[in-house]
Amino acid sequence: MKAEQFEQLLECLTGTPVKDLSDSDKQFLSTALSDDSRGVDCSQFNELLLIANKDRVEQLFFRYFFCAGDTASEPKCEIRDIAKGVRRFQTAAMLCFGNFIYAYRTLSRLTSETELRRELPGYCRDPQHLIKRFKSRKETVLEIEKVPRDETHLMGYLSASEVVAEHARASRLHQILDDVTGKRTWTALDRALATGIADPTERQELSRLISKFRKRTSSPPSPDDLKRTISESIPILDELLGKLRNTQVKGEKNTDVYLTWDHMDIYFATSMRKRWEYEDLYDFVSEVMRDKKLQSLNPRHFDPTQSFEKNRIDKGLIESLMLKRAACTVYSVQDTDTLGKDSELAATLAQGKPVIAYAPTIDVDTRVKQLIGQRPVVLKERLQFVHVADESFASRFAGQISLINDFVDKMDAFEAKMLWKSVSDPGAVGKFTRENSVDLKKFCRIIAESEKVIYEKRALTLQRHHPLAIQVNLDTGVANGVLVARNPKTCVELLFRILTNQLEFDVEDDQQTNCWLLVERLTKSVFRVVTKDRKLTNCFWNFYRREREYEDDSEG
Amino acid sequence: MTQKAKSGPVALSQKLREARASWEHQEKTVYTVEALEREINERLVSQKDSSKKENSGD
Secondary structure, three states: OOHHHHHHHHHHHHOOOOOOOOHHHHHHHHHHOOOOOOEEOHHHHHHHHHHOOOOOOOHHHHHHHHOOOOOOOOOOEEHHHHHHHHHHHHHHHHHHOOOOHHHHHHHOOOOOHHHHHHHOHHHHOOHHHHHHHHHOOOOOOOOOOOOOHHHHHHHOHHHHHHHHHHHHHHHHHHHHHHHOOOOOOHHHHHHHHHHHOOOHHHHHHHHHHHHHHHHHOOOOOOHHHHHHHHHHHHHHHHHHHHHHHHHHHHHHHHHHHHHHOOOOOEEEEOOOOOHHHHHHHHHHHHHHHOOHHHHOOOOOEEOHHHOOOOOHHHHHHHHHHHHHHOOEEEEEOOOOOOHHHHHHHHHHHHOOOOEEEEOOOOOHHHHHHHHOOOOHHHHHHHHHHHHHHOOOHHHHOHHHHHHHHHHHHHHHHHHHOOOOOOOOOHHHHHHHHHHOHHHHHHHHHHHHHHHHHHHHHHHHHHHHHOHHHEEEOOOOOOEEEOEEEOOHHHHHHHHHHHHOOOOOEEEEEEOOOOEEEEEEOOOOEEEEEEEOOHHHHHHHHHHOHHHHHHHHHHHO | OOHHHHOOHHHHHHHHHHHHHHHHHOOOOOOOHHHHHHHHHHHOOOHHHHHHHHHOOO
16 A cells, blocks of 8 residues: 555544655654554554554454454454445444544544443444344334225315315205205206305306206206206215225324334325325335335335324424424325425434335336326326426427317316216226227326426435535434335335444545535435534534533533 | 317316316315314305304404
């Protein structure tokens, strides 16, 4: 090893440059480092440090970072392996200290392993011990009662309000039809509506419902036909309302169960409004959590599709508690940022815990197959989302705008005949799918291609551009970055590695950002950073570390 | 409006904007079935019942 190379390594180790070396110092170093295969012990390493005007290290530090696993009483490190030791130290320093100067100053002076473990809590935990601990956990006393996939959306306000409103409208319309005196004609029904419903918006809603019904068939239907149809719909809407009540009760009980669990490992952060958002998340959580590798640890997770809380203040408190208890958060990137889930991402990072941001890689052909067969109203909603989230939508699909417009009209025409938003008619949807198969395929491909662009861009933003993708642990000052996963399998692997302390890293000296980056190997995500800006470093640590030391002293 | 203009990106934006606006308007996260029922049933009462309610000072 050349003396200059050693000087650079010492700068990485201590966080400050090697200064004022005389020619003779440099000559000493060149001679001492000339044989790469030469083993040096702690005492000899300290002599090299002193030649370079750097502070000595304790035996514990030398053994831990430079002779990993060597149990000899006087362990040695070959000259060629000094760089590896420095990288090990940098990794630990970036993970637990967020800078090199304080890390070196603190760790190099420690003399007991207990102290070392205390200073490096996230670095020293033994993976095998953690796995054993997970496997020896007992089952929960209480388990949640699973809400089926196709009922999870009932936990959301939009679906619930739709079900309740349509149920009430059907019942009221049935009553008004009963109350029509004399001959039951459309005009008589209109008159009954005018006096029977006080609220103009609701009157309009019921008129729209009647108009939909009248357009449904080629032969003109009568008010008696409407009454028959409403009578047939009421039991279906009754059943749905019953399901809604049950789901809410189940969700509330599940929330209580989550609160009582003695362990909580994974929190899934998301924002859900539409039915398909609930179902997409349900599918994702299920795929991740049923993976055999993760299952072997039997981890506990909080699934928001299974939990309900009607009080907005309690809901916020419950989520905050889950964020405090869970070891990590999985954040669904989805198509838009929302205050709720973004706050959860920030709260996790501010506690120094890892966040996995899941932005799915879209396989267009597979996605087209998934989209075909969905109810037109859902396809239109998905189009709305990509249209808003994909800034280049209009220019990319400029040649297909007519097709999109015409197809939206077809979907609107289909939905105009559907009496209820909350009740789907699989037969009618199937017929629509068959009759419009060519255009439907083209339309779904447009949505899929746009989704692909959106998720690629959002993943790149989180991985490379967004300043808030790296946030500071408010307790320690350590800057934490988000791990960006592009498929459920990677999420599983990351979760396993996080829970068992087996994440792997590369240390990168990044010229572009003028920072040291700790890059997670599986996803190439920036997990920790250390800035090289001296002014910022000095100001930052004067307030973070010094204040912490001051607080510690005050407590003592 | 020409056929071409009707099927252009502006027409599409208008169609989608209208639907999205209604979705944004409805964004809430908490509810009870009872509260939702109360809300809708209040809107569905007859004019006669509505005036009775107003006169009773409820």
